[in-house]
Amino acid sequence: MSRPHARAPQEEGERAEPPVASRARFTGRGWGFLAAGALCLLLATWLGRKDVLALALFLGSAPLFAALSLYLVKPRVQLKRTVDPALVTAGDPAAVRLRVRHRTRRGRPDRGAVTVHETVPGPLGGDRELSVEAGGEPAGYTVRPRRRGVWELGPATVRVADPFGLATELLDVSERTTLHVAPDAVELPEISADRLRDSGADPSRTALPQPGxxxxxxxxxxxxxxxxxxxxxxxxxxxxxxxxxxEPRSTRRTVLVLDLDERSWPGGRLWAGVLPSTAEFEWAVGLVAALLEHLTQRDTAVHALDGFGRPLPSGGEDDDASAPRHAVAAVTDDTAEDARHGLSRVRPVRAPAPEPGGSGPANPLADRLARDGLVHPLLLVSGDLGREAADRLVRAAPRSAAGSAVLVASAPDREPEGAGVLEAAGWSVVVVPADAAPEEAWARLGTGARTAGAAR
Structure with missing residues (x-):
C-alpha cells in the first residue's frame, strides 16, 4: 500500500487519523479454544458421549461468534497524535501523546483499553506498543532525536478485542505526523575579522544606534x-x-551561502528522516547552523541564501525547499534560532528549471545579490564544487567584497575542482573531510590554512 502524504499539521502538532483498513484475527486464547474444541470433538467421536460433543461445539463456536460480533459491531477508532514540541534541536526530547476514541457502528462510545502499535524510526528509538484508555487519559512516550531532519511518526495499528479476548480486530491508521529536528550549533572559536576582509571602511559595516x-x-x-x-x-x-x-555601534553584514545543488554532494545516500542527504551535506548544514549562531551573536547581520539565490527556510513553515522564495531578511541575533530551525528541512535539490516563457537568469545568485544590493563579504559552504559552479560564484560575488569558502570533500584523496578556481580569484578556501570538527575548519579559515584535518 502506498504511503499517503501527511496533511498540514493542526494546532500544537495534533493530527486526527481515520482508520483506512481493518482485519480480524483470533487471539492466543481464541486459538486455544479452537484447539480444545477440536480435541473434544475427537474425544466425543471416540467415546460416543454427547456431553463431550456439546462441549466441543461450545469451545469451537465461541471464537467464531466473537469474530462475528466484531464484524457486526464494526468498531471505529479515532486516533489523535500530539507532538510537543513539533520542532526541536538535535539531542532535545519531544513528548508524543496518543489519544483514542473508540465508538461502535451506532456511534456509542466504547470504554476500555486498546493496544496501539506505533511505528517509530529506529534513530528515534524504534516501534512502541502502548495500552491507551479509550476516551480517557492519553498515553505517550518520549523521543530524543540525535540527527537533524524531518522525521515521521506513524503509521499506527490499533488492536480492539472482544470482551472475552477471543478475537481481535486490527485497525490501521496510515497517516503520519512529522517531527522537525534542527541541527545543534557547536561553539566556534574566535578568528580574526581580517580573514573575511572586514574593516571599518568596508561597505558591509553600517552604523546603527543600539542603546546598551x-x-x-x-x-x-x-x-x-x-x-x-x-x-x-x-x-x-x-x-x-x-x-x-x-553612540552608534558598527554592525557587520555578510552573505552566507549554502550550496544545495545535488551535483555538489555525490557522496553515499544518507537519510535525514524522510529527506535524502549525504554525510558531507549533513556536516555542511551543521557548520551553517554554527555560523548563524556565531556571527549573529557578534553584531553581524547574516543574509542566508542557497546557491540558487533563494533565502534559506526559517522557522516552522512547512514549505518546499525547491519552491521559489522572494523575501530576503537578514538574520540577526533575535532571529538566529528561527533560521537554525529552518535548516531542519534543507536537502540537496536539482537546479530549478527556467521560468516559463524565458530562459531565466544565467546566474540566479548574481541576480539576487545585485537586485538586493548585497555587496557584503560572501561565505560559501559547499561540497565537491565543480569548475563551472565555482566560476558562477566568482562572477556573482561583488568585487568590493571578499570571498571565503569551506568545501567538504567526499573522499580524502579527492579535492573539489572548484577550489582552484576560487583561490585564483582571491578567495580564502578550506577543504575538509566529513569527519573534521567544524571548530577546526573555522579556525583554519581564520589562519588561512588550505586544509583541515579529521577530528580526533
Missing part, C-alpha cells in the same frame, strides 16, 4: 533635553547635570 550599557556616553545637559535621559550618577560625580548619549 556598553556604548553609553554622557554629555552636559542642554536646554530641551528630556529629564528621563539625565544620568544621575554622572551628574553627582561631575557636579553638574549630565545626560545619557548613545
Amino acid at each position: 550599557p556598553d556604548n553609553v556616553t554622557t554629555r552636559e545637559y542642554r536646554h530641551g533635553d528630556p529629564l528621563r535621559r539625565v544620568h544621575w550618577a554622572a551628574s553627582a560625580k561631575q557636579d553638574k547635570l549630565m545626560v545619557r548619549q548613545e
Whole structure:
C-alpha cells in the first residue's frame, strides 16, 4: 500500500487519523479454544458421549461468534497524535501523546483499553506498543532525536478485542505526523575579522544606534533635553547635570551561502528522516547552523541564501525547499534560532528549471545579490564544487567584497575542482573531510590554512 502524504499539521502538532483498513484475527486464547474444541470433538467421536460433543461445539463456536460480533459491531477508532514540541534541536526530547476514541457502528462510545502499535524510526528509538484508555487519559512516550531532519511518526495499528479476548480486530491508521529536528550549533572559536576582509571602511559595516550599557556616553545637559535621559550618577560625580548619549555601534553584514545543488554532494545516500542527504551535506548544514549562531551573536547581520539565490527556510513553515522564495531578511541575533530551525528541512535539490516563457537568469545568485544590493563579504559552504559552479560564484560575488569558502570533500584523496578556481580569484578556501570538527575548519579559515584535518 502506498504511503499517503501527511496533511498540514493542526494546532500544537495534533493530527486526527481515520482508520483506512481493518482485519480480524483470533487471539492466543481464541486459538486455544479452537484447539480444545477440536480435541473434544475427537474425544466425543471416540467415546460416543454427547456431553463431550456439546462441549466441543461450545469451545469451537465461541471464537467464531466473537469474530462475528466484531464484524457486526464494526468498531471505529479515532486516533489523535500530539507532538510537543513539533520542532526541536538535535539531542532535545519531544513528548508524543496518543489519544483514542473508540465508538461502535451506532456511534456509542466504547470504554476500555486498546493496544496501539506505533511505528517509530529506529534513530528515534524504534516501534512502541502502548495500552491507551479509550476516551480517557492519553498515553505517550518520549523521543530524543540525535540527527537533524524531518522525521515521521506513524503509521499506527490499533488492536480492539472482544470482551472475552477471543478475537481481535486490527485497525490501521496510515497517516503520519512529522517531527522537525534542527541541527545543534557547536561553539566556534574566535578568528580574526581580517580573514573575511572586514574593516571599518568596508561597505558591509553600517552604523546603527543600539542603546546598551556598553556604548553609553554622557554629555552636559542642554536646554530641551528630556529629564528621563539625565544620568544621575554622572551628574553627582561631575557636579553638574549630565545626560545619557548613545553612540552608534558598527554592525557587520555578510552573505552566507549554502550550496544545495545535488551535483555538489555525490557522496553515499544518507537519510535525514524522510529527506535524502549525504554525510558531507549533513556536516555542511551543521557548520551553517554554527555560523548563524556565531556571527549573529557578534553584531553581524547574516543574509542566508542557497546557491540558487533563494533565502534559506526559517522557522516552522512547512514549505518546499525547491519552491521559489522572494523575501530576503537578514538574520540577526533575535532571529538566529528561527533560521537554525529552518535548516531542519534543507536537502540537496536539482537546479530549478527556467521560468516559463524565458530562459531565466544565467546566474540566479548574481541576480539576487545585485537586485538586493548585497555587496557584503560572501561565505560559501559547499561540497565537491565543480569548475563551472565555482566560476558562477566568482562572477556573482561583488568585487568590493571578499570571498571565503569551506568545501567538504567526499573522499580524502579527492579535492573539489572548484577550489582552484576560487583561490585564483582571491578567495580564502578550506577543504575538509566529513569527519573534521567544524571548530577546526573555522579556525583554519581564520589562519588561512588550505586544509583541515579529521577530528580526533
